[in-house]
Amino acid sequence: MVEVAELNKKAHKKPLKGMMENVMNQFNHAADIINLHPNIRKILSITNNEIIVHFPVKMDNGEVEIFTGYRVQHNNALGPYKGGLRYHPTVDIDAARALAMWMTWKTSLAGLPYGGGKGGIQIDPSKYSTSELERITRRFTFALADNIGPEHDIPAPDVNTNSQTMAWISDTYMSTRPPAERSANLHVVTGKPAGSGGLEGRDRATGYGVFLTIKFWADKNKINLENKKFIVQGFGNVGYWASYFLEKEGAVLVAVQDAFGSIENQKGIDVESLFNYTKSNAGSIVGFPIANDTSNDTFFGIDCDILIPAALGNQITKDNAHDIKATLIAEGANGPINVEGEQILVENGVTIIPDILCNSGGVIGSYFEWLQNRNGELWQLEEVVAKLDKKLKESFNKVYEYSIKESMDMRTAAYCIAIERIEKAYVLRGIFP
Structure with a gap:
């Protein structure tokens, strides 16, 4: 994991x-x-919203542990909040605030229709089994369900989370929606496995x-x-x-x-x-x-x-x-x-x-996945790489030329x-x- x-x-x-x-x-x-x-x-x-959730999860040995999860939504002037979820002992509200602000600047610089958000769970994932991490992730998603959404706040992988984590989140979130709305919520997260709505090359x-x-x-x-x-x-x-x-x-x-x-x-x-x-x-x-x-x-x-x-x-x-x-x-x-x-x-x-x-290639790739899900399309790897090259080159040139012009x-x-x-x-x- x-x-x-x-x-x-x-x-x-x-x-x-x-x-x-x-x-x-x-x-x-x-x-x-x-x-x-x-x-x-x-x-x-300042941030727009700061969500802290405490939730219980039953461990493999039958004991219950209480976990603390965070989601900070900094700004959405340009579009839905966007940013990763990390699983790490250093996750706290201050770190989430800073990372959410960085995401706001990152998505804006890339020219994406997103704002910035960030969060995660204060946890050392190496101490838990895969089945425990799945239950922790699904319970965290349930606790956050009213505060995320494909047109509101779209999490993604970060430190110690990956495509499997996103698949668990996506499945849990869709399960909380009415049956007629479930398929329309696949893009609640990005960074999913390629076989489950993910983007070729997102990894x-x-x-x-x-x-x-x-x-x-x-x-x-x-x-x-x-x-x-x-x-x-x-x-x-x-x-x-x-x-x-x-x-x-x-x-x-x-x-x-x-x-x-x-x-x-x-x-x-x-x-x-x-x-x-x-x-x-x-x-x-x-x-x-x-x-x-x-x-x-x-x-x-x-x-x-x-x-x-x-x-x-x-x-x-x-x-x-x-x-x-x-x-x-x-x-x-x-x-x-x-x-x-x-x-x-x-x-x-x-x-x-x-x-x-x-490191904005990740959120640009996430944007491509979000569009792919939204439009019911499947993009090939070559197409993804070409789009990523073009988008990143535009961003780099803007920054480089601005830095030269303004010294x-x-x-x-x-x-x-x-x-x-x-x-x-x-x-x-x-x-x-």
């Missing part, structure tokens, strides 16, 4: 403190630059998007990715697919970190071999025979050209930012760099492809574009009453 490898065991236990502070600093910085209307700033500075969309933004940046700067060294924190869905496509482009994976440890081989780590090894090693990269185990504490300082943090938030801080040797960071995770860490990186001349652009970093440019689109929607519609 646990599909997303996140970070070393020590960090695995830390709460994601400071994420709300980070996203608010980023928002206010961009809002100042574009002179965002004070009234709209007030609206965007790779986020990682593929990370790769594409790196490729677009390299092309803009006339850089050949052949033999460029890269390291990845997190070898789950995002980290694996980003690595897969980068390797196809001729880049060389030299180090990986996951929830269990870190490995390095400066001569190169074969992506597919490592992926197959993790499947037979309880999801862990540790002990991979064609690499050496290395220290978690010095991972970010490994010699490389490109760093892809694809785990949790706040991994790069003032404590380790100075160690980074990469000249490009592509944020596969949401908020992997805190404000202090970013200041150091910018001063050191490191380019950062921001999360709301870099600012790509994160600030991305925020300015995203917030201006939402501001325009409020200006045109007005504020009720």
Whole structure:
């Protein structure tokens, strides 16, 4: 069930403190630059709705456990709330708020008819059986049922959730609807299995998007990715697919970190071999025979050209930012760099492809799946990839050109574009009453 490898065991236990502070600093910085209307700033500075549910679930041994689940709906000025559900010990209301706000900026930047939402359950899924996780997911869905919906709030996979999780949610939600409405609610979630209303290629969309933004940046700067060294924190869905496509482009994976440890081989780590090894090693990269185990504490300082943090938030801080040797960071995770860490990186001349652009392939793929379900269509993989390429290239070019024109970093440019689109929607519609 646990599909997303996140970070070393020590960090695995830390709460994601400071994420709300980070996203608010980023928002206010961009809002100042574009002179965002004070009234709209007030609206965007808070969430629309915050749902906390406590629910009981019977375990395999017959005992009942009480779980806490969250769903934060930040803003829906552009359309239904959209965002993932994660299962992780660090899930709390503050983390959900920050992640929901990031989703608002991400969907706006991508030009999608969505707002932002996020949530999950405060749980370590590795401690539960598959049958227990199914019951937990279905009970959580039942508790949330009146607060989600295909035209209201559309969850998706996130950390430690996957297509199976979405299939359980979809089935449970449809079961709560009147019989005549059930088939019309298939798109209540995205990221479903391809055989159950899912989109071909949705599994790779986020990682593929990370790769594409790196490729677009390299092309803009006339850089050949052949033999460029890269390291990845997190070898789950995002980290694996980003690595897969980068390797196809001729880049060389030299180090990986996951929830269990870190490995390095400066001569190169074969992506597919490592992926197959993790499947037979309880999801862990540790002990991979064609690499050496290395220290978690010095991972970010490994010699490389490109760093892809694809785990949790706040991994790069003032404590380790100075160690980074990469000249490009592509944020596969949401908020992997805190404000202090970013200041150091910018001063050191490191380019950062921001999360709301870099990992937006996932939500773009989710939009395609939502449309597919809504219209009763089935799209082929080639069609999905072509649409993803086009959409991401449009977003990247807008951000890159804005950053050059206004002499600012790509994160600030991305925020300015995203917030201006939402501001325009409020200006045109007005504020009720």
